[in-house]
Amino acid sequence: xxxxxxxxxxxxxxxxxxxxxxxxxxxxxxxxxxxxxxxxxxxxxxxxxxxxxxxxxxxxxxxxxxxxxxxxxxxxxxxxxxxxxxxxxxxxxxxxxxxxxxxxxxxxxxxxxxxxxxxxxxxxxxxxxxxxxxxxxxxxxxxxxxxxxxxxxxxxxxxxxxxxxxxxxxxxxxxxxxxxxxxxxxxxxxxxxxxxxxxxxxxxxxxxxxxxxxxxxxxxxxxxxxxxxxxxxxxxxxxxxxxxxxxxxxxxxxxxxxxxxxxxxxxxxxxxxxxxxxxxxxxxxxxxxxxxxxxxxxxxxxxxxxxxxxxxxxxxxxxxxxxxxxxxxxxxxxxxxxxxxxxxxxxxxxxxxxxxxxxxxxxxxxxxxxxxxxxxxxxxxxxxxxxxxxxxxxxxxxxxxxxxxxxxxxxxxxxxxxxxxxxxxxxxxxxxxxxxxxxxxxxxxxxxxxxxxxxxxxxxxxxxxxxxxxxxxxxxxxxxxxxxxxxxxxxxxxxxxxxxxxxxxxxxxxxxxxxxxxxxxxxxxxxxxxxxxxxxxxxxxxxxxxxxxxxxxxxxxxxxxxxxxxxxxxxxxxxxxxxxxxxxxxxxxxxxxxxxxxxxxxxxxxxxxxxxxxxxxxxxx
Amino acid sequence: xxxxxxxxxxxxxxxxxxxxxxxxxxxxxxxxxxxxxxxxxxxxxxxxxxxxxxxxxxxxxxxxxxxxxxxxxxxxxxxxxxxxxxxxxxxxxxxxxxxxxxxxxxxxxxxxxxxxxxxxxxxxxxxxxxxxxxxxxxxxxxxxxxxxxxxxxxxxxxxxxxxxxxxxxxxxx
Ligand SMILES: Cc1cc2nc3c(=O)[nH]c(=O)nc-3n(C[C@H](O)[C@H](O)[C@H](O)COP(=O)(O)O)c2cc1C
Ligand code: SF4
Ligand code: SF4
Ligand code: SF4
Ligand code: FES
Ligand code: FES
Numbered sequence: 055x056x057x058x059x060x061x062x063x064x065x066x067x068x069x070x071x072x073x074x075x076x077x078x079x080x081x082x083x084x085x086x087x088x089x090x091x092x093x094x095x096x097x098x099x100x101x102x103x104x105x106x107x108x109x110x111x112x113x114x115x116x117x118x119x120x121x122x123x124x125x126x127x128x129x130x131x132x133x134x135x136x137x138x139x140x141x142x143x144x145x146x147x148x149x150x151x152x153x154x155x156x157x158x159x160x161x162x163x164x165x166x167x168x169x170x171x172x173x174x175x176x177x178x179x180x181x182x183x184x185x186x187x188x189x190x191x192x193x194x195x196x197x198x199x200x201x202x203x204x205x206x207x208x209x210x211x212x213x214x215x216x217x218x219x220x221x222x223x224x225x226x227x228x229x230x231x232x233x234x235x236x237x238x239x240x241x242x243x244x245x246x247x248x249x250x251x252x253x254x255x256x257x258x259x260x261x262x263x264x265x266x267x268x269x270x271x272x273x274x275x276x277x278x279x280x281x282x283x284x285x286x287x288x289x290x291x292x293x294x295x296x297x298x299x300x301x302x303x304x305x306x307x308x309x310x311x312x313x314x315x316x317x318x319x320x321x322x323x324x325x326x327x328x329x330x331x332x333x334x335x336x337x338x339x340x341x342x343x344x345x346x347x348x349x350x351x352x353x354x355x356x357x358x359x360x361x362x363x364x365x366x367x368x369x370x371x372x373x374x375x376x377x378x379x380x381x382x383x384x385x386x387x388x389x390x391x392x393x394x395x396x397x398x399x400x401x402x403x404x405x406x407x408x409x410x411x412x413x414x415x416x417x418x419x420x421x422x423x424x425x426x427x428x429x430x431x432x433x434x435x436x437x438x439x440x441x442x443x444x445x446x447x448x449x450x451x452x453x454x455x456x457x458x459x460x461x462x463x464x465x466x467x468x469x470x471x472x473x474x475x476x477x478x479x480x481x482x483x484x485x486x487x488x489x490x491x492x493x494x495x496x497x498x499x500x501x502x503x504x505x506x507x508x509x510x511x512x513x514x515x516x517x518x519x520x521x522x523x524x525x526x527x528x529x530x531x532x533x534x535x536x537x538x539x540x541x542x543x544x545x546x547x548x549x550x551x552x553x554x555x556x557x558x559x560x561x562x563x564x565x566x567x568x569x570x571x572x573x574x575x576x577x578x579x580x581x582x583x584x585x586x587x588x589x590x591x592x593x594x595x596x597x598x599x600x601x602x603x604x605x606x607x608x609x610x611x612x613x614x615x616x617x618x619x620x621x622x623x624x625x626x627x628x629x630x631x632x633x634x635x636x637x638x639x640x641x642x643x644x645x646x647x648x649x650x651x652x653x654x655x656x657x658x659x660x661x662x663x664x665x666x667x668x669x670x671x672x673x674x675x
Numbered sequence: 676x677x678x679x680x681x682x683x684x685x686x687x688x689x690x691x692x693x694x695x696x697x698x699x700x701x702x703x704x705x706x707x708x709x710x711x712x713x714x715x716x717x718x719x720x721x722x723x724x725x726x727x728x729x730x731x732x733x734x735x736x737x738x739x740x741x742x743x744x745x746x747x748x749x750x751x752x753x754x755x756x757x758x759x760x761x762x763x764x765x766x767x768x769x770x771x772x773x774x775x776x777x778x779x780x781x782x783x784x785x786x787x788x789x790x791x792x793x794x795x796x797x798x799x800x801x802x803x804x805x806x807x808x809x810x811x812x813x814x815x816x817x818x819x820x821x822x823x824x825x826x827x828x829x830x831x832x833x834x835x836x837x838x839x840x841x842x843x844x845x846x847x848x
Contacts, residue, residue, distance in 0.1 A: 357735025
């Protein structure tokens with residue numbers, strides 16, 4: 055790679071650079087792609103990367119084998135992951151010790167190491183490539199699949215796969231109006247939660263009076279359990295930057311901001327590097343590609359407040375202020391950041407822009423349902439087997455995602471419910487899983503697509519506890535500016551807490567519904583307006599769980615601490631003593647090879663014994 | 676990265692009130708909390724009233740106005756981690772160290788923090804100890820982890836046990 059970056063001054067320069075990069079890539083005999091996304095990092099992928107690099111150095115293979123550390127490949131549960139080319143061989147669950155064997159066997163001899171392949175859980179067969187893995191088979195990975203081809207810290211990788219050609223095409227062939235028209239025909243709706251038509255927002259911002267305008271990328275991703283925005287920004291930052299540049303051209307902005315949460319340090323780092331590299335090539339700055347368009351951007355870190363994902367609060371935060379929402383009598387498209395017209399879109403929304411320009415609006419509109427076009431990335435998590443990031447065409451039934459891709463609940467249990475849309479969404483029961491993921495269909499069922507979190511729940515999940523969880527979250531995150539949200543959520547939480555702690559009374563349910571109504575209708579911003587959804591949806595679909603807590607003082611799922619006891623099943627217990635030794639509170643007694651018992655007065659319900667018993671003898675009642 | 680000084684943090688950002696949050700992040704990184712003295716300097720240099728600096732430092736969860744302990748345990752309480760039992764982890768720390776989220780032990784050894792999602796949801800419940808992520812946490816693994824920090828050097832029995840278990844555990848794929 056050249057040390058001083060050649061400035062790319064025209065569309066022709068860019069095409070030539072791409073040609074050069076592609077031909078120099080041919081110097082490598084094999085390629086080894088290792089996932090360095092946050093999920094795989096948590097599985098110690100850095101150790102694997104270090105071991106591989108050390109091994110290559112030892113064998114003097116650095117020049118013929120390209121090691122590419124990339125962002126998330128989606129199947130985080132199985133990480134650390136590696137893909138080897140030629141052969142497209144997919145290894146998973148790697149350990150640093152495997153590095154030597156991989157180089158010796160697969161790289162040098164072309165032998166596949168059975169042991170490191172994925173086992174199809176249904177057929178028990180070893181499968182060799184990503185395409186044969188059920189988790190990947192049912193997906194349509196338009197955005198995520200790019201991750202494996204780019205090192206996020208290498209703009210060259212991005213350019214080599216065709217990056218910035220959509221920008222070149224835009225500047226050379228499209229008027230701003232034409233870009234907006236194209237986005238409109240594509241049917242792209244915002245991926246940040248509300249599903250607002252992107253083209254309409256851009257058109258309004260374009261026609262708003264004023265010279266100075268801004269584009270903002272919302273990478274706050276406050277929705278707990280969702281991490282697709284992080285994975286795109288972390289794995290393929292240039293895709294987001296390119297989308298923002300095309301958007302900026304369309305609305306007439308010269309400056310952009312990426313607002314990213316501070317809890318995502320890798321995303322911050324990669325986005326910063328990407329902006330720097332784009333500047334060095336002249337792809338950010340003045341007179342980009344000789345098309346007379348000037349644009350630059352900046353990264354701003356959030357401060358860990360959920361409400362700052364809301365557009366007006368986010369803009370206040372960008373201005374360096376406390377992130378409190380303001381009434382939207384005047385829209386931010388005309389009166390936004392520093393009172394200038396501003397377009398704010400979600401990470402995934404921006405990421406979809408350049409593929410739409412490159413492939414055409416019809417390509418995008420060809421996927422999905424009547425009202426929801428394209429693909430959507432979901433974070434599939436919770437009590438499901440194959441957790442990870444899933445990208446499917448809009449309209450795919452939830453059942454396909456949870457069972458075909460997700461493999462159903464963990465430990466052979468039954469799926470009970472699926473929570474979508476995060477704190478603004480709701481819980482859908484098993485018999486609603488045939489619903490397509492479509493903005494309107496989920497909304498009608500009392501939930502939401504939201505930012506795309508799908509949390510799977512099984513019989514070990516208590517739905518009342520889930521409702522309490524979201525209320526506690528929202529109470530903590532409410533900015534406190536308006537009374538219905540501040541006091542209403544607090545009161546609702548109090549009632550649900552009563553129920554989970556055995557003090558619930560039947561008449562409280564009606565009060566809960568009444569409060570929900572008030573909070574939803576009288577709150578200022580989206581946080582308060584949608585806060586009651588998790589409670590209302592659990593009340594609607596799982597009334598029997600509330601009844602068990604209130605009438606029988608029982609938590610059927612064995613979650614609510616005040617209503618449960620830890621016990622040992624004397625029939626199953628063989629007296630191995632593992633639990634007795636592990637209990638930090640000295641609550642378990644028993645002789646060797648005889649059934650043990652738990653002293654409920656001493657037991658702190660810490661759960662330590664539960665995970666340690668190999669014979670499933672400890673029960674929570 | 677080179678050591679940040681308040682001088683280098685403020686460089687190029689003076690008289691730019693909108694840089695307040697970025698500056699506070701850097702100060703927090705430098706001292707691991709926001710000292711009062713620095714708030715005064717930041718207020719003067721950026722041209723933001725001190726009360727506003729204080730309000731911002733107080734509003735955002737990322738900022739701490741009290742010094743942190745030597746070891747920081749961060750427990751994720753996001754939805755994905757919650758349904759996999761992260762509440763047991765907070766209870767565990769409370770039982771073991773006697774501290775609730777936001778608190779530091781009296782000897783300054785540990786601070787407990789909670790966050791609403793670390794973006795490694797697929798591997799929940801997730802705990803971070805001093806920047807290192809631990810996946811699939813259980814109360815007993817967390818207990819050993821805290822013990823191993825507390826009695827550095829002494830092989831904790833629980834810890835040794837979980838190590839052998841780790842070796843025996845079969846590759847899941
Ligand atoms: C309380 C609250 C939190 C939000 N958090 C986020 C977020 O983290 N990321 C995001 O993209 N949108 C979030 N939104 C939605 C944004 O306000 C905004 O609608 C969205 O970013 C617009 O982008 P889009 O049109 O591309 O979806 C949030 C909204 C509310 C009310
Ligand atoms: S609804 Fe809640 S979060 Fe939104 S402005 Fe009101 S108090 Fe703040
Ligand atoms: S660990 Fe299980 S089998 Fe062993 S003594 Fe305890 S309950 Fe019985
Ligand atoms: S739950 Fe904890 S305190 Fe209770 S018996 Fe088990 S290990 Fe002991
Ligand atoms: S982080 Fe590696 S697959 Fe998701
Ligand atoms: S919910 Fe715990 S890491 Fe996301």
